[in-house]
Amino acid sequence: MRTSSTPALLALSLGYFSLGTASLAVIGLSAPIGADLHVQAATVGTLVTVFALVFAIAAPVAAIALGRMCRKRLLLLGLALMIVGGVGSAVAPSFGLLTAARVVAGLGAAIYGPAASAAGSLIVPPERRPRALATVFAGMTAATVLGVPVASSVGGAVGWRWAMAGVVALTAVAMGMLAWLLPPIEPGPAPTARVFRDVLRTPGTLPMVSTTLLVLAAQFTVYGVAGAYLAERFGASQTMVSLVLFVFGAIGMAGNATSARMFERLGGARTILITLAGLAVTFAALTATPGTLGLGIAIFAFWAFFSATFMSPQQARLVELLPEQRGILLALNASALYLGMSLGSLIGSGLLPGLGARWLSALAFIPLALAFAAHAASDRHGRRSAETAPQVPALTTN
Numbered sequence: 248m249r250t251s252s253t254p255a256l257l258a259l260s261l262g263y264f265s266l267g268t269a270s271l272a273v274i275g276l277s278a279p280i281g282a283d284l285h286v287q288a289a290t291v292g293t294l295v296t297v298f299a300l301v302f303a304i305a306a307p308v309a310a311i312a313l314g315r316m317c318r319k320r321l322l323l324l325g326l327a328l329m330i331v332g333g334v335g336s337a338v339a340p341s342f343g344l345l346t347a348a349r350v351v352a353g354l355g356a357a358i359y360g361p362a363a364s365a366a367g368s369l370i371v372p373p374e375r376r377p378r379a380l381a382t383v384f385a386g387m388t389a390a391t392v393l394g395v396p397v398a399s400s401v402g403g404a405v406g407w408r409w410a411m412a413g414v415v416a417l418t419a420v421a422m423g424m425l426a427w428l429l430p431p432i433e434p435g436p437a438p439t440a441r442v443f444r445d446v447l448r449t450p451g452t453l454p455m456v457s458t459t460l461l462v463l464a465a466q467f468t469v470y471g472v473a474g475a476y477l478a479e480r481f482g483a484s485q486t487m488v489s490l491v492l493f494v495f496g497a498i499g500m501a502g503n504a505t506s507a508r509m510f511e512r513l514g515g516a517r518t519i520l521i522t523l524a525g526l527a528v529t530f531a532a533l534t535a536t537p538g539t540l541g542l543g544i545a546i547f548a549f550w551a552f553f554s555a556t557f558m559s560p561q562q563a564r565l566v567e568l569l570p571e572q573r574g575i576l577l578a579l580n581a582s583a584l585y586l587g588m589s590l591g592s593l594i595g596s597g598l599l600p601g602l603g604a605r606w607l608s609a610l611a612f613i614p615l616a617l618a619f620a621a622h623a624a625s626d627r628h629g630r631r632s633a634e635t636a637p638q639v640p641a642l643t644t645n
Contacts, residue, residue: 252370256379258424259363260386262326265418266356267390268398269329270298270588272414275399275492277474278485279407284342292472292596294349299467299589301353302360303582307443309358310578318369318432319425321362326422328355333415337408357585361578366432368566368573376566381507381559388496388503388555396493399474403485446575451568454625458519459561460583460590461618465526466554467591468611469533472599480533480604481543491544495551502555509556515564516626518556523619525553530615533608558584564625590614 273280277291313321332352339345367383368376394414401410446452469476477483477491509518529550536542565576591614599607 252379255370255429256367256382258421258428259322259367259383260389261424262322262359262418262421263363263383263386264389264394265326265329265386265414265421266359267387268394268417269333269352269414270302270356270585271295271390271395272398272410274471274473275395275488276402276407276410277472279402280345283407284345286342287600288475289472289596289599290342292475292592294346295467295471295592296589296596297346297349298353298356299585299587299592301350302357303584303586303589305354305357306361306578306582306585307575309354310361310574311440311443313358314574315434318362318366318434319429321434322359322366322425322429323422325355325357325359325362326418326425328352328358329418330415330422331355333411333418337411337415353585357581361574361581364562364577364581365574366429368577369432370430373570377510377559377563378507380562380566381503384559384562385500385503387558388499390496393493393496395496396489399485399489399492403489442572443575443579446569446572446579449569451625451628452565452576452579454621454628455561455565455568456579456583457621458618458625459558459580460587461614461621462523462526462557463584463587464591464594465530465587465611465613465615465618466550467588468595468614469530469591469608470595471588471592472595472607475599476595476604476607477543479599480608481538481540483540483543487540491547494544495547498548498551499555502552503559505552506556506559510560510563515560515567516622518560519564519622520626522553522557522560523615523622525556526550526615527612529553530608530611534605538605587614 273291273294277288280291281288329352332348332350332355335348335351336345339348363383364380367379371379398410398414401413473492474488477488483491506518509521513521529546532546532549536546562577562580565580566573569576594610595607598610602610
């Protein structure tokens with residue numbers, strides 16, 4: 248990517264890091280939050296569901312309602328709402344008010360996430376879009392490296408409220424960097440509900456978006472309750488939960504960095520197929536292996552690599568499908584991503600107490616099998632659409 252665009256891409260990535268940490272930090276804080284607010288640890292997993300569900304619903308609505316706003320202002324607005332929601336989370340005296348604060352943070356994330364991906368694809372030449380999208384979304388992956396395990400460690404050491412306050416401070420830093428580094432990016436044609444409908448009718452769109460939803464649902468059936476899952480399945484303490492999440496994120500960073508090269512060498516469809524195969528091996532191993540902590544760490548590390556090779560190639564495929572409607576497609580994909588997170592977390596938090604950890608990972612095969620089918624359908628239609636779609640020149644900066 249061009250040197251002039253790199254600082255802006257890194258600022259966008261930091262914003263995604265804040266978003267990812269805000270959305271997922273509660274995974275490693277389930278025990279202290281549950282103890283403080285007098286709810287079961289598995290119930291805390293519904294905070295991921297709430298955040299994700301708000302994101303899924305609000306992302307396409309925000310794209311329509313705020314489509315005429317300068318993309319830079321849109322990004323800053325999203326981060327501002329995330330700060331408000333973060334402050335509310337840090338001071339919430341009850342689980343109900345904490346849930347309400349998560350709604351506000353989810354609204355901000357729904358504004359920021361799709362706009363960040365679209366902005367990253369617009370400030371580089373077309374041939375650099377996969378790497379640019381990987382750079383922007385690396386912030387989400389980095390959140391699992393540092394954000395989630397550090398929040399877990401801070402929550403265990405000085406309290407979960409200070410962990411939430413740290414996320415607020417991080418979001419404020421990202422907001423300042425974007426205000427300074429990102430050039431103004433004028434909005435494209437304002438999307439309408441009819442345009443959304445037409446985009447959804449484009450061959451390949453629904454299968455691709457459905458693949459995203461199902462892949463995330465499969466993963467978050469387990470990952471959405473990772474703290475409680477690791478404690479029950481592998482006997483992990485709070486400290487070991489933080490370690491496993493750190494390993495997960497560190498390997499995930501390597502997977503994300505590899506994804507752009509895989510896309511360039513193998514193409515998006517094959518890269519996604521390899522990812523799905525890796526996830527299938529993961530859930531089989533989680534179900535079949537003995538419950539020793541060393542094996543759990545190894546399986547989570549293997550899972551992390553393939554988990555992180557999914558999103559950037561998937562976003563690049565969508566941009567190639569309809570470049571002139573990238574904002575809408577990325578908003579729909581982001582909605583599917585968080586709807587999948589919401590669905591998976593809801594399944595995990597609801598069924599873990601009764602079903603048990605071992606069979607919860609087996610249950611993840613159901614949405615994963617559906618993801619294989621959706622991806623096969625997208626592969627049949629997506630390449631044909633991508634070949635006939637007109638190309639839009641990228642906005643570059645000097």
